[in-house]
Amino acid sequence: MTNMFTPLKVTLAAAGVALAMVPLIARADAASDALVSRGAYLAKAGDCIACHTAPRGKPMAGGLPMTTPLGAIYTTNITPDPDTGIGRYSQDDFSRAVREGVAKDGHNLYPAMPYPSYAKISDADMQALYAYFMHGVSPVRQANREPGMKWPLNMRWPLKIWNAFFLDKGVYKDKANQDVAWNRGAYLTQGLGHCGACHTPRGIAFQEKALDESGGAYLTGGLLDNWFGSNLTGDHNTGLGRWSEQEVATFLKTGANAHATAFGSMTSVVNNSTQALSDSDVAAMARYLKSLPAAGGNGNPPYSYDPKASKVSLTRPAPAESGARVYAAFCMHCHGVDGRGFAPMLAPLAGNSNVLEKDSSSLINVTLNGTEDLVIQGVPAPYPMPRYAPVLNDQQIADVVTFIRGAWNNNMPAVNVEDVAKMRKSTEAAR
Known part of the structure; x- marks a missing residue:
């Protein structure tokens, strides 16, 4: 009799183990979903879709043309398609591409990809981003376009030298003399938000002249792709000197405030990125930006409005005007x-x-x-x-x-x- 019931006991025991594992599997799935969701939020903070989606193209499939001093380049397919995208990337491959600008096959990415900023992304956030791109983005089979550069300008080996001089591989580290909000704002502004990529002037080698507030040129404005990214320091005339923290936050969330309205490439940033950020993250970015001392500027006295400064009549302008x-x-x-x-x-x-x-x-x-x-x-x-x-x-x-x-x-x-x-x-x- 004992032998007769042994298989039944084993079966019941196995069923019991399986039932016991159901909550564990459910919790694992929930944790995985939470990681993907977190990665989706971080991808918005990084504005990945704006650069990696061509007009009328599929999300993250690349093909957007970008103008550089050396010629046109096209953004790459970062969907999880295994043949034309990043579907075969391990998490280490992904991290190396994002932080160091080196693809899985070892070729260097052009620094139009803001990896000098993304190098500051934390390990935890990098893990969440990888989970999102592997499991939260639909794969698209679309081959990457070759850059519109002629030899020798299309050679990539000089980028290894460029990285040696201009890439700081360290992740962001909190400043002990600043509070939590300031450090969060600095992390988002310098890292995922890569604000310096547009708003910091570039040197002769196309490098950002500063990557954080320790450099005097940081966020003092820069020309990129036919737009001048405005000064984000505390300068009274050309920067945020006349803006309050709340006005900076309002601009990031809505693209407009009492001082300005987003246009050019900043419109895409607001549409695809900053309006999706939490109120606390936007407030943290505003806190950090408003802490930057005045730099750059136009050399004029502090601006004050004067409606009579122009002697030209707009109601009856002369033919010569x-x-x-x-x-x-x-x-x-x-x-x-x-x-x-x-x-x-x-x-x-x-x-x-x-x-x-x-x-x-x-x-x-x-x-x-x-x-x-x-x-x-x-x-x-x-x-x-x-x-x-x-x-x-x-x-x-x-x-x-x-x-x-x-x-x-x-x-x-x-x-x-x-x-x-x-x-x-x-x-x-x-x-």
């Missing part, structure tokens, strides 16, 4: 006769930090090409900047930007028509 005439016809109905706009929907131009910047590239570019829609929680902004390239010639655009830079006590130099022609040619080639 081409810039005023263009402004009255095309700009005044949105930005106002006083240049103060109707914030936050329509940006002010009087005292706008982008207008007060020495480099007028962004003003020329946005006047020529407008900007994509700012979309907050699925709702497009009602008054996007239109594209005037088909309507206004180079001289008219030079004249109106010159007028704006000189009016309302902005007191900035004129814009050359040659700069407008150059920007028109460059941006038409990139379209």
Whole structure:
């Protein structure tokens, strides 16, 4: 009798073990789902989709053209497709690519990929990102495009030398003399947010001149891909000196505040990244940014609004006042006769930090090409900047930007028509 019931006992015991394991498996699945969800949030903080998704392309499948001083390059497929994406990457392979700019097969990535910033990402966050890209992103079979560079500019071995000079492989370490919020803001700004990639000037080797607040050039503004990333230090004229912490946070969440409205590449950042961040993370970034001392700037006295500073009449501009005439016809109905706009929907131009910047590239570019829609929680902004390239010639655009830079006590130099022609040619080639 004992032998007869032994198989039954074994079966019941096995069933008992299996039932006991069900909660463990459920908890493991929940932990895995939580890791993927965490990685999805971090991918938004890193704005991965903005660069790795081409217009009308599939998410994360690459193919977006990027203009560099050496020629055009195309972002890569980072979906988990095993043949054309990163599906065969181990977590170590993934971490090496993100932090050091080295692909699984050993070739170096161009530093248009902001791996000098991503090098600061913590091990825990890197694990979550890997889980998301392997299990939270749909695989897309799409081959990567070769860069539009001719030999010898397309050689990658010099990037090993570049990394030796300009890549700091250390993850972010909290500053003992700062609080939790400041350190969180610094981590997001310097690392995942890679704000310095656009907002820090670059050297002759295309390297960011500083990677954190220890360098005087950090976040003082930089030219990249035909846009000038504005100064994010405490400078009164061109930076965030006149912004409160709350106004910085509002801009990151909504793309607009009393001082400015997002345009150019910053529109994509707000649409795809910063509006999705938690209120605490946005507040931490604002806290960190507002702690940066004034640097850069335009050399002018602190800006103060003066509606009488411009002697040009906008109601009856003289025929010789081409810039005023263009402004009255095309700009005044949105930005106002006083240049103060109707914030936050329509940006002010009087005292706008982008207008007060020495480099007028962004003003020329946005006047020529407008900007994509700012979309907050699925709702497009009602008054996007239109594209005037088909309507206004180079001289008219030079004249109106010159007028704006000189009016309302902005007191900035004129814009050359040659700069407008150059920007028109460059941006038409990139379209």
